[in-house]
Amino acid sequence: MTTTRPRIGLAGIAIESSTFTPYRSSEKDFEVRRGTEEMLQRFPFFQDGSATGTALREAADYVGVLHARALPGGQLLAPTYDAWKAEILEGLAAAHAEAPLDGLFFDIHGAMSVEGMDDAEGDLITAIRGVIGPDVVVGTAMDLHGNVSEALFAGCDILTCYRHAPHIDAWETRERGLRDLVETAAAVAGGAPRPYKALVHVPILLPGEKTSTRIEPAKTIYAGIPALTEREGVTDVSYWIGFAWADQPRCKAAIVAFGSDAQAVEDAALELATTVWEARHDFEFVAPTGTFAACLDEAVASEARPFWISDSGDNPGAGGADDTTYALAELVAREEIRRNEVSALMVSLVDPAATDIAHELGVGGRGEVEIGGHIDATAPGPQQLRVEVAALDEDTPTGRSAALRVLDGDAPTGLTVVITARRSQWHSRGMYERLGLSMTGFDIVTVKMGYLEPDQYEAAADWRLALTPGGVDQDLVRLGHSRIDRPMIPFDPEIPAPAREEILRGGGA
Ligand SMILES: [Zn+2]
Structure with missing residues (x-):
């Protein structure tokens, strides 16, 4: 155990953007925060006087760089993205040079589309790793409509997402993700190994309106997650529905688990992925x-x-x-x-x-x-x-x-x-x-x-x-996706079951 008070960077760009709308999102659509004070004010749990929020605030030294968030929109203009990316990289490099960062909270939605890019969040975290190096523990807490590409999975040590749609647990999820990050960064700084992590993709693309957690099968699938996280050696397990309105190879469902026991983590991810796969034909619209x-x-x-x-x-x-x-x-x-x-x-x-x-x-x-x-x-x-x-x-x-x-x-x-x-x-x-x-x-x-x-x-x-x-x-088949993986439900009648050989693994070292 360790008593290190970790130094945690805060940065990210959060937007959900359709590649099927002619609308283009730009700086004017965003609320931008810069610096530690502004960034800390983003999190209600730091301001509400709650015991858990106060403890989390005091458990780390936070260094805010830049956070931009917008209402969902169209593809982000490339120059806007490039400018913020450069600012994030410069800010993190400066913070890391001043005193090494132990962790980074990569504060994203997960379905950002940028003109000319297939995996914007993957690009951003890969560039960030280039600046902060492989040792900093990176955690993210995303919208369940985000995508988990292989690059994003590789760039982050711990990943979680909401368990409700509508997203009544958005801040609870970020608080959980940040707490896990602070604890992990402190432990790693004290010599502990990184958590093991496992990713399983399931090739299903669903409109959000078929995956409300008020109705089945999403209701039961998400309700089963807390029990998985209580298993010995498992810290968190998450199910990303993925984002249906972008024509990108990364768009599909993803299940990620992480924790201290490699086998337990892998089993939990595969089990949840199998549950999702078994329900693949059962998702119906939330209303008539x-x-x-x-x-x-x-x-x-x-x-x-x-x-x-x-x-x-x-x-x-x-x-x-x-x-x-x-x-x-x-x-x-x-x-x-x-x-x-x-x-x-x-x-x-x-x-x-x-x-x-x-x-x-x-x-x-x-x-x-x-x-x-x-x-x-x-x-x-x-x-x-x-x-x-x-x-x-x-x-x-x-x-x-x-x-x-x-x-x-x-x-x-x-x-x-x-x-x-x-x-x-x-x-x-x-x-x-x-x-x-x-x-x-x-x-x-x-x-x-x-x-x-x-x-x-x-x-x-x-x-x-x-x-x-x-x-x-909401009628995905008539939209005209051409660059997603196939087979994919609902574009194809059937998809293979998740297999242990296809699990992507990481962490532990
Ligand atoms: Zn969402």
Whole structure:
């Protein structure tokens, strides 16, 4: 045992980016933190006064370099990535020269796509290893929609990910990952061997909406993980669903285990991988699905109010452009809504120009606006609408926004549309309240989401997942992947079972 207080670097870039959307993510989409103070403030468990968080804060000397995080989007522009990569490398080199680092918390999502690259996180950790060397213990705590490539696995000593979708355990996971890293780095600095690690890939690609942990089989698979981690010699075991909306060879499910006993680690990884493989044909959508028109038929006819519909193909939370008009056009055209017999809310589309026009018109002002279809022109493209401004909001964390009542001539229809200056996802009650809107105050609520987040789930009396077109189309087979490994479910009817010979191993030395 050792009493070393380890020196831990903090750095990373976190984004989930679709390669199927025309949207490109750049610096303006990110919240960037630099230096130790700003980086430490990222972690709520360091600020909340909890005993575990306080102990973890005091267990190490942290050196923050750079962290950038964004709402899911499109491929990151290469110059933006290159600049941050250079800054991270320089910062870590300087920190490591000042006093050797014992550990690095590689703070990533795991599904970052960068223009021209197949494995951005693998590239970044490989470059970081070039600067800090092989001895520093590297740990990461990722989104379960991230990918674990061989390069990422090689670059990290300990890897973990969330066990819930929706990700209610995001901070709990980072706290667990950071604690394991601090303990491991201290032990290794004191002469202990590194943990053993094992990786098993399972060639299944699933949209997040088939892998909600509220439903089977993901519910039982993830619920079984804590028992695996309690085995002698096993510290942690994780299951990455992988990221379906990038056309890259690394995209597939991954299972990683680590701990002090090589055999126990390998067995746990293989066992969980086999469980996932056995369920390969059982993953179903989290809610009843249909075309948008079919979902709208059901919503109009239903007694359940509010009836929620996810416009899932353009879900910005997975990387959609947030401005396709497929669902909007159907809502506008729907007779019962046009005649104001059924009230409907559509949240939200990003459209800075239309948002500015709404702010010029002012509350109660009427005019013509062209909404959506400027980034992702998936049919039917921009919609010309006559509207009355119902409410405005300035300078929210996601920029200005406006609620517009769609008019038919001079008569109000039942449809209200929210537009925003920046890509955003309307998942929490507070966001609606800022515009005087209630999550339950409409007959039908259409959101650019996949599965509903907790506030929404609670508000919805009923819900359909509409399989709409867009950059994060849930119908993977029609998207046109060409560079992923094959065979792969759902593109091929069958895949081989995980085999012990194919386990990638590391650590121990
Ligand atoms: Zn995720």
